[in-house]
Amino acid sequence: METKSEIIQVFTFTFLAFILMAMVLILFFYYSRKKIVAQQLETKNLEIAHQKQMLQTVIQTQEAERERIARDLHDGISSKLNVVSLNSHLLKTPNLSDAEIINITNNINDLTSKALENSRQIAHDLFPPVFDKFGLKAGIEELIVEFKSTNKFEVSFSNELNLDLLTKEQQLNFFRIIQELLNNTLKYAEAKQVSIKFIRLSKCNALIYKDDGIGFKNSAIKKGMGLTNIESRVSFLKANYLIKTSPDNGFEINITF
Ligand SMILES: Nc1ncnc2c1ncn2[C@@H]1O[C@H](COP(=O)(O)OP(=O)(O)OP(=O)(O)O)[C@@H](O)[C@H]1O
Ligand SMILES: [Mg+2]
Structure with a gap:
């Protein structure tokens, strides 16, 4: 029991x-x-x-x-x-x-x-005519001539992509991004050399922009309208970007798309 x-x-x-x-x-x-x-x-x-x-x-x-x-x-x-x-x-x-x-x-x-x-x-200024007639590559080349004429730095440009495959709007976004990057280099970098490259990577394409100027501390910088605009253009392009810079080590941005 x-x-x-x-x-x-x-x-x-x-x-x-x-x-x-x-x-x-x-x-x-x-x-x-x-x-x-x-x-x-x-x-x-x-x-x-x-x-x-x-x-x-x-x-x-x-x-x-x-x-x-x-x-x-x-x-x-x-x-x-x-x-x-x-x-x-x-x-x-x-x-x-x-x-x-x-x-x-x-x-x-x-x-x-x-x-x-x-x-x-x-x-x-509103819309570069060379860009309209001859596309992004010619637009960038003209931009480079304008910046070189300031005698502040040299610019090298190389391209291994067919940029004409991009839509007009995409091309304009790349153009404005490069314009702002060159402006920043001119305003702040004290650079001697700038290099702009469109290259093909294994899985995607990239725009690599580099200057050999004074750079900046990335974590400490307050983004102005320029960099914020670049960010929104990159997101419009459905691309990604990475900035590599530190004091005295120049400035580099990689935009992959
Ligand atoms: N290539 C560069 N070399 C050195 N410093 C840079 C470079 N690019 C940007 N900077 C620094 O980053 C800051 C932010 O740049 P951003 O373009 O966002 O704003 P801005 O140029 O100051 O103003 P805006 O672009 O609105 O006229 C700049 O004030 C500058 O200190
Ligand atoms: Mg700026």
Whole structure:
């Protein structure tokens, strides 16, 4: 009789122990699942914040660009056309001497050709015509000539890809990235040599940009609009990028696509 109740007791304890274990397991899974979901949520939130930040930069860049164009139009064209208009009214003045007429027409000619030159320059800055007609490679070559003319550094450029396979929009993104990189090298690097290469790797293609300037401490730098813009262009290109730089060791960026 006693053994029977002992068996029942043992059975009950084992059963309770199982229930307890099952409850502990369920609680454990429940809480770890909750933690994972919280972590996923946090990563998503960070991603959204990052995207917001990039969008903000794009808008800021657009505003800065508009401001610059407005300034160029105002100083380079409107003000000149104002004077042209004034001068052409002057031509209506009665009894002008020949010399005065020549003087006024010379003024008008001079100012209209300057306004024309400025409008060409503004259009060129907005969208380089060589780029439109001859593509990215020619665009980069022209950019290099412009930067070389500052006599600050040498630039070498090599390309083993068929860049014409990229869409116009992709080409424009690469063009703007290289333009900003060259700008930064000019502004900060004190470099002697820049190298720009499009190369084929085993599984993908890469753009490698290098200068031999003063570099910077990557962890300490506050990204400006330039680098943030590059980042959003890289993400538009569905590419990846890696910056290698440290004080006195130049600057290098690898963009794989
Ligand atoms: N090639 C380089 N050599 C040395 N320092 C660099 C180089 N490129 C960038 N930097 C440093 O990184 C910082 C951030 O560059 P970024 O292009 O983002 O902003 P910025 O050039 O200061 O401003 P913006 O591009 O908006 O005119 C620069 O202020 C500079 O200190
Ligand atoms: Mg910059």
